[in-house]
Amino acid sequence: MSKFKPLWKYIKDNKDEDFQLSSDQIKKIAGLPIDHSFLTYKKILNYGFKVGKVSLKNKTIDFKKLGD
Numbered sequence: 001m002s003k004f005k006p007l008w009k010y011i012k013d014n015k016d017e018d019f020q021l022s023s024d025q026i027k028k029i030a031g032l033p034i035d036h037s038f039l040t041y042k043k044i045l046n047y048g049f050k051v052g053k054v055s056l057k058n059k060t061i062d063f064k065k066l067g068d
Helices: 005-013 023-030 042-047
Strands: 018-022 049-055 060-065
Touching: 005 023, 005 042, 018 023, 023 060, 042 049
Parallel strands: none
Antiparallel strands: 018 060, 049 060
């Protein structure tokens, strides 16, 4: 089981085209802090999104919906 399973569910259930989550929001959703393995994790592609801009300053990650 993936340690990010709750986050994958959140992403799968998201109806927005593109969205942004803070590292605190991800920690709350996933139940653990984000790490670098997440940023290169390919499973997110299975849910129709990719990791977009990562802001270390603002501690946010943009998620971009994949085109059809």
